[in-house]
Amino acid sequence: MTMSSYESLTTESAVSLVKKLGLFAQSESLSCQEIGDGNLNYVFHIIGKEKSVIVKQALPYAKVVGESWPLTLERADIENRALRLQGKYAPDYTPKVYYSDKDLAITIMEDLSHLEIARTGLINGEDYPLIAEHTGEFIARTLYSTSDFAMGPQEKKKLQNTFCNPELCDITEGLVFTDPFFDADTNDFEEGLRSDVEKIWQDTALKLHAAQLKRLFLTSGDALLHGDLHTGSIFASARETKVIDPEFAFYGPFGFDIAHFTANLFMNALSRPESRREPVYAHIATVWDVFNREFTRLWKEDNKEAFARTEGYLKWLLADIFEQATGFMGLEMIRRTIGLAHVKDLDGIADTETRLEAKRRSLSIGARFVKERRQFSTADELVEAFKEGL
Numbered sequence: 075m076t077m078s079s080y081e082s083l084t085t086e087s088a089v090s091l092v093k094k095l096g097l098f099a100q101s102e103s104l105s106c107q108e109i110g111d112g113n114l115n116y117v118f119h120i121i122g123k124e125k126s127v128i129v130k131q132a133l134p135y136a137k138v139v140g141e142s143w144p145l146t147l148e149r150a151d152i153e154n155r156a157l158r159l160q161g162k163y164a165p166d167y168t169p170k171v172y173y174s175d176k177d178l179a180i181t182i183m184e185d186l187s188h189l190e191i192a193r194t195g196l197i198n199g200e201d202y203p204l205i206a207e208h209t210g211e212f213i214a215r216t217l218y219s220t221s222d223f224a225m226g227p228q229e230k231k232k233l234q235n236t237f238c239n240p241e242l243c244d245i246t247e248g249l250v251f252t253d254p255f256f257d258a259d260t261n262d263f264e265e266g267l268r269s270d271v272e273k274i275w276q277d278t279a280l281k282l283h284a285a286q287l288k289r290l291f292l293t294s295g296d297a298l299l300h301g302d303l304h305t306g307s308i309f310a311s312a313r314e315t316k317v318i319d320p321e322f323a324f325y326g327p328f329g330f331d332i333a334h335f336t337a338n339l340f341m342n343a344l345s346r347p348e349s350r351r352e353p354v355y356a357h358i359a360t361v362w363d364v365f366n367r368e369f370t371r372l373w374k375e376d377n378k379e380a381f382a383r384t385e386g387y388l389k390w391l392l393a394d395i396f397e398q399a400t401g402f403m404g405l406e407m408i409r410r411t412i413g414l415a416h417v418k419d420l421d422g423i424a425d426t427e428t429r430l431e432a433k434r435r436s437l438s439i440g441a442r443f444v445k446e447r448r449q450f451s452t453a454d455e456l457v458e459a460f461k462e463g464l
């Protein structure tokens with residue numbers, strides 16, 4: 075359904091819109107605040123007497139940089155369609171979508187303000203006992219259900235065609251896979267890290283691995299990914315988990331989403347005192363256990379692939395996903411430390427020497443995960459390697 079051509083919303087026009095759509099009575103007094111703290115979009119929080127909604131609107135440029143970085147409004151439609159599919163396959167972990175308008179580039183969805191953005195909670199010492207179990211189920215279900223195995227190649231290719239997302243993929247290809255390995259303008263790092271960063275730029279072995287992983291991202295079309303599944307894209311409480319913000323969704327490699335979730339957990343661990351790291355390590359083991367278990371369950375329950383029961387195929391695939399994810403994880407740790415988009419877990423460490431040391435660890439452990447990804451086969455081994463790197 076389309077209301078009008080694009081105009082950027084204000085708190086007043088957002089309120090008029092939700093009333094015009096019949097989501098609230100014309101006479102109701104509503105409060106509205108723009109609460110977006112992400113890099114790209116406006117997020118309006120509208121509260122009435124008995125209910126509240128979120129109106130998310132894409133801007134024709136990247137908010138974090140400004141109008142000099144134009145960005146397609148199509149991303150709002152991608153996000154809306156990805157949310158609806160994720161809601162189909164993982165309803166417990168996805169906000170409900172009430173309305174969307176492609177021309178206005180908006181999605182109106184469930185207000186999740188009773189939960190907390192997991193990155194913020196984790197920084198403040200929350201552990202969220204179920205977050206890894208829920209996120210593992212979310213990733214396995216959304217990925218498996220949109221893959222060749224569940225859909226069959228014809229249906230999958232038709233869906234794949236509708237999730238091309240070239241401009242948002244270009245951001246990831248640049249910011250995650252390329253720029254941190256060169257002296258690129260987008261990079262942003264503390265001067266105290268310069269010698270560590272220059273070592274990365276000169277590390278031809280690391281660059282070759284980054285190139286191989288980039289190629290995997292460019293060419294694999296395993297499943298519909300969330301595409302940006304860091305801890306800032308997850309709302310959580312002790313009991314609930316909801317995954318938001320899939321505007322980077324596209325058909326990519328199976329290992330990408332779980333890699334970003336675990337990389338952001340490792341960076342959170344770097345920001346914690348040693349005595350508070352165990353719950354985060356446990357999440358890394360759990361998300362992998364649950365992903366493998368749920369992917370295997372779905373594989374056995376419903377599989378259109380003739381080779382599905384061929385001995386060794388599933389085992390090989392899960393090992394392959396683990397290997398690629400280990401590499402993607404290392405790249406995410408590197409780019410969040412020296413690239414354009416940082417994480418508060420590391421930037422928020424107040425003491426300069428402690429912060430620089432944590433960032434150096436993020437770079438060296440990240441590089442090890444990238445280069446040695448073929449040598450790891452369990453999450454416990456990743457955690458051990460992380461501890462060795464401290």
Ligand SMILES: Nc1ncnc2c1ncn2[C@@H]1O[C@H](COP(=O)(O)OP(=O)(O)O)[C@@H](O)[C@H]1O
Nearest residue numbers: 110111112113114115117128184185186187319
């Ligand atoms: N469904 C929601 N309920 C409550 N708050 C939300 C919701 N979606 C987004 N927000 C708030 O808006 C912020 C930015 O949203 P996000 O989707 O991550 O935007 P961006 O695409 O710009 O990164 C979130 O960190 C959260 O505080």
Ligand SMILES: CSC[C@H]1O[C@H](OP(=O)(O)O)[C@H](O)[C@@H]1O
Nearest residue numbers: 112113114136138249302306415
């Ligand atoms: C110019 S976009 C940079 C960065 O921002 C995105 O994250 P989010 O929208 O959740 O803030 C994504 O990770 C991009 O790489």
